Ligand SMILES: Nc1ncnc2c1ncn2[C@@H]1O[C@H](COP(=O)(O)OP(=O)(O)O)[C@@H](O)[C@H]1O
């Protein structure tokens with residue numbers, strides 16, 4: 001699924017690296033536990049989370065993830081946005097909850113990763 | 116399990132990073148630099164990701180659990196070796212610490228998304244060779260090898 005479509009489906013605001021929105025991702029993983037993200041995410045996956053600190057960007061960087069979707073209207077601090085731009089990681093934020101966006105994206109064909 | 120031993124043979128390049136206790140704002144910087152250096156050496160993306168996971172979980176552990184320590188990377192013709200050493204407090208029961216889900220992390224670490232007790236088991240999983248030795252009041256030493 002194109003990140004552009006994801007943005008529209010969950011009505012997200014783009015916070016960083018908008019230039020990358022044409023890229024495509026195949027799966028998504030929702031978690032606030034970065035250690036679990038590091039343990040389970042292998043392929044190129046959309047990270048959906050309510051955490052907005054620097055470690056979320058670092059985690060995405062380590063795994064070569066292209067995009068992060070923040071839920072519950074969370075917006076990271078400016079230094080976190082700067083780090084994401086530097087690493088070319090797309091950041092988006094939606095007002096919806098993790099459960100709701102997962103359902104919306106799943107219904108539209110985005111799949112979870114295999115654990 | 117293997118024992119901790121630093122193999123100084125055939126080291127093409129050495130990287131050294133100091134990691135400071137409770138320095139949350141810089142946690143991950145060493146792993147980021149390691150990843151960038153290895154990428155420039157044209158190391159395969161999958162290996163790069165495994166090395167990044169190993170160094171990053173180790174770096175976070177130094178920040179949240181140790182009194183501070185070092186990460187050294189030995190780049191060799193056939194593998195990358197990662198040595199993580201700290202100066203305490205040491206781990207009382209290494210076997211228990213290696214169990215998935217075991218964690219003594221504080222609420223600050225949990226707020227950052229760590230403290231799931233998945234770090235050490237995952238470091239072992241992504242490594243071709245893994246050794247951990249720890250002594251209370253002295254420190255912890257971890258060796259991880261990722262082969263090309
Ligand atoms: N460098 C270290 N120094 C002291 N204790 C450590 C160190 N690394 C890990 N530990 C201990 O091992 C436990 C498990 O570590 P880990 O699997 O990384 O999970 P987590 O960091 O989420 O707690 C930690 O909670 C801690 O008690």
Ligand SMILES: [Mg+2]
Pocket residue numbers: 172175176229230233234235
């Ligand atoms: Mg840990």
